[in-house]
Amino acid sequence: MIRVLKLEWLKIRNYRVFWILTIMYLLALIVIASGGMFFLEWLKSEGADFQGINPTIIPIYDFPDIWQNTTYLATFVKVLLAFIVIISVNNDVTYNTLRQNIIDGISKKEYIFSKLSFIITMAAISILFLFVLGFINGSIYSHVWGMDYIFDEMEFLAVFFYEVIIYCTLAFLLSLIIKKAGFVIVALFLYTLMFEPIATTIMINAPALADGIAPEIAQFFPIKSLNNLISVPFGRYVFMEIEDNVSIKALTIATGWFVFYLSSIFYILNKRDLN
Amino acid sequence: MERILRINKLSKRFGKILAVDQLELEVTAGQVFGILGPNGSGKTTTLGMILDVIAPTNGNFRWFEQDNTVEARKSIGAILETPCFYPYLTAVQNLRVSAHIKKCGTENIENVLKQVSLFDRKDDKFKTYSLGMKQRLSIAAALLSNPPVLILDEPTNGLDPEGIAEVRDLIKEIAASGKTIIMASHLLDEVQKVCTHFCVLRKGKKLHEGNVSETLGEINKIEVAANDIVKLESVIKNFPGTSSYSKNGNSLLVIMKDGANATDLNDYCFGQGITLKTLFTHRNSLEQEFLKILRAHD
Numbered sequence: 354m355i356r357v358l359k360l361e362w363l364k365i366r367n368y369r370v371f372w373i374l375t376i377m378y379l380l381a382l383i384v385i386a387s388g389g390m391f392f393l394e395w396l397k398s399e400g401a402d403f404q405g406i407n408p409t410i411i412p413i414y415d416f417p418d419i420w421q422n423t424t425y426l427a428t429f430v431k432v433l434l435a436f437i438v439i440i441s442v443n444n445d446v447t448y449n450t451l452r453q454n455i456i457d458g459i460s461k462k463e464y465i466f467s468k469l470s471f472i473i474t475m476a477a478i479s480i481l482f483l484f485v486l487g488f489i490n491g492s493i494y495s496h497v498w499g500m501d502y503i504f505d506e507m508e509f510l511a512v513f514f515y516e517v518i519i520y521c522t523l524a525f526l527l528s529l530i531i532k533k534a535g536f537v538i539v540a541l542f543l544y545t546l547m548f549e550p551i552a553t554t555i556m557i558n559a560p561a562l563a564d565g566i567a568p569e570i571a572q573f574f575p576i577k578s579l580n581n582l583i584s585v586p587f588g589r590y591v592f593m594e595i596e597d598n599v600s601i602k603a604l605t606i607a608t609g610w611f612v613f614y615l616s617s618i619f620y621i622l623n624k625r626d627l628n
Numbered sequence: 629m630e631r632i633l634r635i636n637k638l639s640k641r642f643g644k645i646l647a648v649d650q651l652e653l654e655v656t657a658g659q660v661f662g663i664l665g666p667n668g669s670g671k672t673t674t675l676g677m678i679l680d681v682i683a684p685t686n687g688n689f690r691w692f693e694q695d696n697t698v699e700a701r702k703s704i705g706a707i708l709e710t711p712c713f714y715p716y717l718t719a720v721q722n723l724r725v726s727a728h729i730k731k732c733g734t735e736n737i738e739n740v741l742k743q744v745s746l747f748d749r750k751d752d753k754f755k756t757y758s759l760g761m762k763q764r765l766s767i768a769a770a771l772l773s774n775p776p777v778l779i780l781d782e783p784t785n786g787l788d789p790e791g792i793a794e795v796r797d798l799i800k801e802i803a804a805s806g807k808t809i810i811m812a813s814h815l816l817d818e819v820q821k822v823c824t825h826f827c828v829l830r831k832g833k834k835l836h837e838g839n840v841s842e843t844l845g846e847i848n849k850i851e852v853a854a855n856d857i858v859k860l861e862s863v864i865k866n867f868p869g870t871s872s873y874s875k876n877g878n879s880l881l882v883i884m885k886d887g888a889n890a891t892d893l894n895d896y897c898f899g900q901g902i903t904l905k906t907l908f909t910h911r912n913s914l915e916q917e918f919l920k921i922l923r924a925h926d
Contacts, residue, residue: 444714449710450712452712453726455680456679456706456708458704458729460680460698623683626681
């Protein structure tokens with residue numbers, strides 16, 4: 354693992370685009386994880402109120418709810434990590450360095466493991482970063498304190514870790530199939546944040562479809578199944594019932610996709626002639 | 629002899645085109661093996677298959693009599709067609725990636741860069757290099773782990789005349805150190821100059837395989853000239869090693885009997901009071917042989 358990871362590190366550490374995307378990603382996490390209170394202050398200054406309650410006392414930073422809140426928001430910027438993966442795979446494909454790597458003496462399997470170890474490392478750094486941010490924000494704003502609260506619902510960090518890995522594996526697969534990095538980036542961005550969410554929303558909510566099996570099929574879509582892992586948490590602040598557990602069904606569907614992505618990568622690379 | 633590579637009925641089909649057709653080859657230790665053929669004859673495809681970057685349609689190959697080709701590749705230095713490196717990395721950074729894969733340590737990087745005369749540019753990014761420099765960097769990468777076997781696909785491609793001479797000298801030097809070299813080229817002159825063995829491919833089929841010096845035969849033609857051409861002619865007529873001779877402008881072209889050589893001829897002339905001002909030995913060229921082989925299979 355360390356050996357294949359070092360290979361990725363040697364390839365990417367002097368690559369400027371990698372650092373720009375990484376910094377953008379980490380900044381985005383900081384803004385998302387720490388911006389909540391500023392957002393609530395802004396709501397207050399705009400005169401918004403929630404059934405007579407001052408918005409700034411909404412306990413979005415309370416342990417343990419903070420973990421679901423921040424990981425939910427963080428899933429929106431995971432697309433930046435996918436861009437890093439796309440660029441790194443695409444470099445190997447367009448510069449033909451994948452072929453050079455293989456001539457130098459790694460197997461295609463080792464190559465896949467090196468990319469996966471890179472993805473896993475990025476996911477691990479993400480949750481470590483989110484944990485630190487959550488802990489700091491919680492220390493400042495949480496109305497409750499204590500080990501029981503702080504370390505409760507940590508499974509959301511674990512699920513976020515898993516979600517990032519699956520999503521980046523999809524990016525890996527796409528950049529092997531489509532060799533133009535720019536095209537993959539635009540396609541993945543639009544699909545993740547627009548096409549599929551719109552399609553599934555229609556399938557679930559359109560009156561003509563809502564009674565059929567369309568809403569059920571929507572749950573099996575690749576991005577929808579990932580989004581279902583961490584459900585929208587903010588309904589709880591307007592006294593709605595929300596899903597505050599990780600759905601086993603969503604986890605199973607997402608794992609199915611993960612297996613599909615990985616086997617496709619193995620299949621494609623084994624069959625492909627690198628010339 | 630220790631067998632380095634055995635290729636067994638190897639074939640590759642790209643759609644309708646059969647790029648390599650039931651190829652059989654054997655390379656033993658210490659050979660400099662040239663794969664000759666016109667463009668599109670399957671040379672690079674063959675090398676790509678034995679390096680595991682192209683999947684064979686049929687057949688197989690074995691390196692060093694073992695089945696683990698991934699490990700085998702670490703003992704092979706190879707360049708395949710165009711040089712492929714990360715354009716945003718410097719020569720040294722690129723070679724670090726190769727060294728890491730080959731598990732060979734980075735201490736040899738400066739040496740190989742000096743060997744291919746890139747040391748001055750070692751900290752410049754690959755994308756700033758000329759084609760010749762890129763080609764030399766790929767040779768440096770191939771030499772990096774000091775491998776017992778080298779695979780060179782058109783190694784002088786894109787080099788200037790000076791670079792070509794340097795690379796040829798380098799290949800001879802490497803061959804002299806006992807390494808095995810497998811080289812593909814369409815430059816016959818190149819193969820003639822550096823190879824010990826060769827095979828000829830056309831449309832993926834092996835037409836001929838042989839030893840370079842045997843194929844080219846012994847030196848049997850000698851061109852001589854002296855100030856007194858008339859006297860020279862009578863001396864040559866009497867030389868016991870002369871099989872026949874002909875006049876060729878101001879010199880004589882002597883066809884020698886088997887066993888006679890240029891030294892004997894020179895000694896004999898000197899003994900008869902003639903000092904040669906020209907003594908030039910002619911060999912058959914591989915080009916003639918190559919064309920003969922291609923014609924024979926038309």
